[in-house]
Amino acid sequence: MVNVIHHALSNPVEDQQAIEVFQDHWRIYKKMVDSDYFAHREVYAIVQRVLKYRFERPFRFLDLACGDAGGVVEALRHTAVSHYHGIDLSKAALELASRNLENLRCTVELEERDFIEAMIERPEPADFVWMGLSLHHLTPEAKEELMAAVRNAIGDDGLFLIYEPTLRTSETREAYLGRAERSIRSWKTVLTGEEMEEVVQHVRTCDLPETSETWKTLALRGGFGRAQKLFDGPADLFALFSFAPE
Numbered sequence: 001m002v003n004v005i006h007h008a009l010s011n012p013v014e015d016q017q018a019i020e021v022f023q024d025h026w027r028i029y030k031k032m033v034d035s036d037y038f039a040h041r042e043v044y045a046i047v048q049r050v051l052k053y054r055f056e057r058p059f060r061f062l063d064l065a066c067g068d069a070g071g072v073v074e075a076l077r078h079t080a081v082s083h084y085h086g087i088d089l090s091k092a093a094l095e096l097a098s099r100n101l102e103n104l105r106c107t108v109e110l111e112e113r114d115f116i117e118a119m120i121e122r123p124e125p126a127d128f129v130w131m132g133l134s135l136h137h138l139t140p141e142a143k144e145e146l147m148a149a150v151r152n153a154i155g156d157d158g159l160f161l162i163y164e165p166t167l168r169t170s171e172t173r174e175a176y177l178g179r180a181e182r183s184i185r186s187w188k189t190v191l192t193g194e195e196m197e198e199v200v201q202h203v204r205t206c207d208l209p210e211t212s213e214t215w216k217t218l219a220l221r222g223g224f225g226r227a228q229k230l231f232d233g234p235a236d237l238f239a240l241f242s243f244a245p246e
């Protein structure tokens, strides 16, 4: 049974814009996901292995900026998940997530809300927090603040995994954007010319990737005790990290 919670949004104008951007971009993003541009199949297979290895006991899974939860639902199959909580600004995303999560054998809660606001006010704990391709829009200060809020939520036995755009060592954002643009433009069998322009424009405007070292440092500053890279994504553009309390 899926329980959907709607919140009065704190800044309706900005949030409405984010929702519209989501709706415009989602169809294109989905095309890229379906063609495995981001290597989501491998990423979610790793997430599943980590979940099975770390949690033989029932665990509570928190998915920040869950989107349609299409990939994560596969990772959660055959695990001991007892509660899934997905948070996303977009109502449209949550409607899709609600359908994708229908057959998961645990309680499901979907919340239409800004994840930063939700984490800062969060009263209840989670065992495993997941963030896929959504933390990189924040400034370094806000990333660290979010890391600290997640650290508070997971207690001493939890885990936080992120999969995010990642710079090579000493690479500038400009150099990364050049590589990202070349990679997007090589995906011509999947995207039309117009769609490619939209993706390039989005990446150039919104993406604030960090180096692996910086991602780890932000987590350590946020209160985590251990930070490690688990996987390098395609074309060296993304990376999967695990942050643990100890």
Ligand SMILES: C[S@@+](CC[C@H](N)C(=O)[O-])C[C@H]1O[C@@H](n2cnc3c(N)ncnc32)[C@H](O)[C@@H]1O
Pocket: 018, 022, 029, 064, 065, 066, 067, 068, 069, 071, 087, 088, 089, 090, 093, 113, 114, 115, 116, 131, 132, 133, 134
């Ligand atoms: C690129 S999609 C990623 C979806 C999913 N995590 C995945 O890996 O496929 C980014 C998602 O973040 C959501 N989002 C962006 N900013 C948000 C915020 N401040 N609070 C909640 N959700 C947000 C968007 O609505 C969208 O669903």
